[in-house]
Amino acid sequence: MNPDTNTNEKTQGCFSKKAVIIYHSKRGTTKKFAKNICEFLKNKDVEGKIIAIENLNLIDLENIDYLFLGCWTSGYIIFGQKPDIYWYKFSEKLPDLQKFQVCLFTTYKIATGSMYKNLKISLKSENKDLPFLKSRNGELNIKITKQLNEFV
Numbered sequence: 001m002n003p004d005t006n007t008n009e010k011t012q013g014c015f016s017k018k019a020v021i022i023y024h025s026k027r028g029t030t031k032k033f034a035k036n037i038c039e040f041l042k043n044k045d046v047e048g049k050i051i052a053i054e055n056l057n058l059i060d061l062e063n064i065d066y067l068f069l070g071c072w073t074s075g076y077i078i079f080g081q082k083p084d085i086y087w088y089k090f091s092e093k094l095p096d097l098q099k100f101q102v103c104l105f106t107t108y109k110i111a112t113g114s115m116y117k118n119l120k121i122s123l124k125s126e127n128k129d130l131p132f133l134k135s136r137n138g139e140l141n142i143k144i145t146k147q148l149n150e151f152v
């Protein structure tokens, strides 16, 4: 199996819903966040598949209930935050997101600032009120857990 693609497989039984978690990570924090989201979903009876942007095959997006899209925050620390160039290139390949229930996520060090707005612009979803999870270390805190519980 590709090391950047994995699932939260159950040892027994079937999941009731399916999610794909697509991430872009430079140093691993956003990948860790994706993995933690996937583990959380398992406890909510949602099958999760984690995919790095370079490995996405559009067939992976067929028959899913939830789509998580996450990129690390690139900017000038206190302003100009946006996805990086690789994310912009990747986002052009995505299909129309209307048919998915979409949740965005990012990791950062100091401030996410304009990241949410620019992430939505990259996904042609600037007018949508999408859930946005943000973590400094890739861990799920109380706020993120609450957001996830409201989303799935």
Ligand SMILES: Cc1cc2nc3c(=O)[nH]c(=O)nc-3n(C[C@H](O)[C@H](O)[C@H](O)COP(=O)(O)O)c2cc1C
Binding pocket: 024, 025, 026, 027, 028, 029, 030, 031, 072, 073, 074, 075, 076, 077, 078, 079, 080, 081, 107, 108, 109, 110, 111, 112, 136
């Ligand atoms: C070039 C560059 C620009 C960054 N700009 C910001 C920023 O504007 N705001 C911020 O809070 N963190 C910024 N960071 C920190 C990263 O967003 C943070 O370390 C993130 O967790 C990295 O994710 P990754 O480990 O998945 O690559 C920047 C990091 C780099 C390398």
